[in-house]
Amino acid sequence: MxxxxxxxxxxxxxxxxxxxxxxxxxxxxxINPEMPGCIDSIIKSGADALSRYPDIEYRRVRKNISEYLDIDMEYVIPGNGATELIYLLMKNIGKKIAIINPTFSEYRRSATLSGLEVVDFVMDSKNGFRLDIDEIESRIDEFDSLFICNPNNPDGKLRDIYELMDIMKKHGKLLIVDETFIEFSPMYRERSLVSELETNRNLFIIRAATKFFGMPGIRLGYALTSNKEIIDGIYRYKEPWSLNSFADAASEYIFKExxxxxxxxxxxxxxxxxxxxxxxxxxxxxxxxxxxxxxxxxxxxxxxxxxxxxxxxxxxxxxxxxxxxxxxxxxxxxxxxxxxxxxxxxxxxxxxxxxxx
Amino acid sequence: MxxxxxxxxxxxxxxxxxxxxxxxxxxxxxINPEMPGCIDSIIKSGADALSRYPDIEYRRVRKNISEYLDIDMEYVIPGNGATELIYLLMKNIGKKIAIINPTFSEYRRSATLSGLEVVDFVMDSKNGFRLDIDEIESRIDEFDSLFICNPNNPDGKLRDIYELMDIMKKHGKLLIVDETFIEFSPMYRERSLVSELETNRNLFIIRAATKFFGMPGIRLGYALTSNKEIIDGIYRYKEPWSLNSFADAASEYIFKExxxxxxxxxxxxxxxxxxxxxxxxxxxxxxxxxxxxxxxxxxxxxxxxxxxxxxxxxxxxxxxxxxxxxxxxxxxxxxxxxxxxxxxxxxxxxxxxxxxx
The missing domain is CATH 3.90.1150.10 (Aspartate Aminotransferase, domain 1)
Structure with a gap:
């Protein structure tokens, strides 16, 4: 292996x-070392549902996430962790993807396995991992989409990427933001791009619900976009029943904590x-x-x-x-x-x- | 959707x-309407493990399945239900696949999404869904692998497919058998091809653990093969952490029931x-x-x-x-x-x- x-x-x-x-x-x-108090309710509710297949259309999960983030339910795509969504996305975007490094290695692995060509931008450790937006714009013709993790793994910095978003939108390129760690930050409201989804179809946000809520073993993540083509493309490839009963149940409780x-x-x-x-x-x-x-x-x-x-x-x-x-x-x-x-x-x-x- | x-x-x-x-x-x-008594232990053990990532190499799951079936642990590939394994398999076989119909539609969907060409054999309802092995052999050059569900969904017949297996092996083609429903049958020992794995590398068996054990919401399936190339190919594409903590825990208990x-x-x-x-x-x-x-x-x-x-x-x-x-x-x-x-x-x-x- x-x-x-x-x-x-x-x-x-x-x-x-x-x-x-x-x-x-x-x-x-x-991972958050403390779990929310609702963990017992999640386990009970998940266990009660084990004898049935989870809803193949994830209605409840999508509704709960949409209420938590105050966005349209149709923008929410639930997944077996953020990982499933990263892999599905790669099957539905242009052939050239830029990745801001150093970062989580699954972006590159999923892109490569889907036959994409990867353009690497590297933030320099000697420079405090500064994000060079000018360099990105000057090389904008080299890629169709750009993947950034915010806050970034491994340096932990939560960047203001509004300018980057505007540049990407202006050039009609897709900005992919992994906000898996954003809820840990006091600045998450100002820095998250969730509120931009409604007006920006060149935006794709990924989140792993279960790191912040301290239960990675439950496997719940979600993607957010208003881009109908990408949503349809993802469901075209999505395998049925990828969420388990406990992940389905978790969505009912964690976002109210x-x-x-x-x-x-x-x-x-x-x-x-x-x-x-x-x-x-x-x-x-x-x-x-x-x-x-x-x-x-x-x-x-x-x-x-x-x-x-x-x-x-x-x-x-x-x-x-x-x-x-x-x-x-x-x-x-x-x-x-x-x-x-x-x-x-x-x-x-x-x-x-x-x-x- | x-x-x-x-x-x-x-x-x-x-x-x-x-x-x-x-x-x-x-x-x-x-689905089995009765769950085994170990369900409480599974839930407790899964819940205790929620704060950690499931083992990325699924050592415990593979060991438990290998002991249940008395086969080499290296032959076992666990999945998020049988579905994940069907999709992964399609990325690692020849471009032309034959499917014995009528049958579970995900075989065709996964094959098509991986760009495979599908050759359909149709068992005739008017003929009691007889499996025509002569027809398969006469058209053997039209495909690289053949997918059969045994017992088959939807007709429920558990077929003796030893002759089919020998033909496939003789011609160097891969036989894929979905044995998801085999444990429900009194004849499962005689009809399962599990005991052939050791000596036949042209064999790939798929099973969904959780239908027979009445807990589809837990999402546990597995594939079995001694074909090293296919095993390596599947792990090359497999997404990390596709099994949740409860599925991992289930493997510790259900097979002893x-x-x-x-x-x-x-x-x-x-x-x-x-x-x-x-x-x-x-x-x-x-x-x-x-x-x-x-x-x-x-x-x-x-x-x-x-x-x-x-x-x-x-x-x-x-x-x-x-x-x-x-x-x-x-x-x-x-x-x-x-x-x-x-x-x-x-x-x-x-x-x-x-x-x-």
Whole structure:
């Protein structure tokens, strides 16, 4: 089986090092460490529906998401995680796609598997990962669509991309924005492009519901667009029943958890501040400012693969070796923000590894 | 949204007729009406794992299925229902596929969406849906692979396809068998081709775990083959995390439910006998002998769409209008075997509709 090189692959590490799964603290996957209180209702409701096929047209899921975001229900395409939608989209766009790197590797994998030609833009780590909009516009004829993750994985920056959106629209090109991590940010209302959907058919937004709500195992994501051709194209290729009963049920509850959502955002804001300032105190650690629930770090004096191995062996901590992102090298790691006590364990563990150098 | 014309679409009927979802007895989807006792353990175990990503390599699922079927773990490819595997297979086989009709429409849809050319063989209803192996062999040069469902949906017949397998192997062509309904049959051990996998790399078997175990909403299916090229090809295209935590957990429990499995098979054997003999008593009803958990019926004097509408409106019963299967016409309906009391309701309802003609 081909290794896709994602985070969260606790099982491979456990297999390799013969550890107990349950002991490992996983900082390699970027998930809210707290679930909303409605989890019991989701499980009960999903379990009650198990003996039936989920609605093949996902009426309830689409309605719930449309109410949460205050948009037309027809603009919502639910998926088995954001991943299914990324893959379906690639079958329905022009042959040349630009990707803003470093970023989530499934954009490129899905594009390539659909036979698309990929144009890479690389934001430079030495330049604070600045998004060069002038360069994009000057090369606009090289691609039909452009894929950006906002906030971006792995650097965590939530960018103001309104200007980019206007340029893309002006040139009649499709802007694809993965907003999977946007709900973790206090600025998500101002920076999300959801409110633009109604008037901009050159826009396609992807979201993974279950990272922010701390339940990635439930597999619920969605895409948003007012572009009728793309919507029809996606349903033309979409496999039936890709959502399970629990994902269907989750849509009924999670989006009503407004108190939980606000509490989560406040928690991440405060915890990011704490972790960033603590990590910065460690010698050999360079921390990138983040707006979401994970932190990109550049290390001096030790390789990403080395510190990953040491942290796993000595401290039962799994971090993300970020060296396989385009534009990064083996000095980069990425860590998620987890519970406060766990974050302290991580900081201390990194501190003691770096102190030995 | 394109209508795919499957059964189980209770929601569309409810929407159309303004009924309460919970009142409808769904005879249009072929699911075991009893779940195994381990369902509580599955839900608990799945819920406990929700905060993590499911294992991207599905080690536990593959191991559990390999032990259940006594085959090599490397031969097992788990999927989000059988559907995901049908679609992935189509990306990894020769350009010309033969399909034995009438049958499940997703074979054709997936083949067409992958750009394959489809050669149709049609078993004749007037001939008891006889499988004409001589015709297949005489046209063997017209296709690279052949897809058969066994027992077949919609006629329910479990065929002895060893001779067909030998012919395919001799000519170096791939035989694809969907055994989704085989576990419902008392003859499943003798007729399944699972034991041939080890020595036959021209064989690809598909199974949906969750129909037989009465939990289609959990979305678990699997494919089996010893063909390394196809396995590698499928993983090359497979999207990450397509299985949810509950499907992963289900694999740990359902295959150990041997008492439940035997009880289910005995139930269906007895209930099929009962339903077949009762239905045969009704004037204008022609029943096809079945080996699985659903029954194909040909009607005299009333159209499938008409009786479907009447049964839904008057008796809250949803049946499958089978007229959209290739080789059938508007005189065919399909009904699932459900709980004994429910089956009686169905028989009485059909009887009174037909009595009015």
């Amino acid at each position: 081909e290794k896709l090189g994602h985070g969260a692959d606790v099982e491979s590490m456990v297999e390799q090092y013969g550890k107990k799964n349950t002991k490992v603290i996983d900082f390699s996957s970027n 407004s108190e939980y959502m606000e509490r989560s955002r406040k928690y991440f804001e405060k915890e990011i501040e704490f972790m960033t300032s603590e990590l910065k105190k460690i010698k050999g650690i360079n921390v990138y400012e983040t707006d979401t629930n994970f932190i990109l770090i550049r290390l001096d004096g030790i390789k990403a693969s080395e510190i990953r191995k040491i942290l796993f062996e000595r401290a039962d901590i799994l971090i993300r070796d970020a060296s396989n992102f385009i534009g990064l090298d083996d000095s980069f790691i990425r860590v998620a923000v987890k519970k406060h006590e766990e974050n302290i364990v991580l900081i201390n563990a990194i501190s003691s590894v770096m102190g030995l150098l | 394109e209508k795919l014309g499957h059964g189980a679409d209770v929601e569309s009927m409810v929407e159309q007729y303004g009924k309460k979802n919970t009142k409808v007895i769904d005879f249009s989807s072929n 041997s008492e439940y499995m035997e009880r289910s098979r005995k139930y269906f054997e007895k209930e099929i006998e009962f339903m077949t003999s009762e239905l045969k008593k009704i004037k204008g009803i022609n029943v096809y002998e079945t080996d699985t958990n659903f029954i194909l019926i040909r009607l005299d004097g009333i159209k499938a769409s008409e009786i479907r509408k009447i049964l839904f409106e008057r008796a809250d019963i949803l049946i499958r209008d089978a007229s959209n299967f290739i080789g059938l016409d508007d005189s065919f309906i399909r009904v699932a075997v459900k709980k004994h009391e429910e089956n009686i309701v169905l028989i009485n309802a059909i009887s009174s509709v037909m009595g009015l003609l």
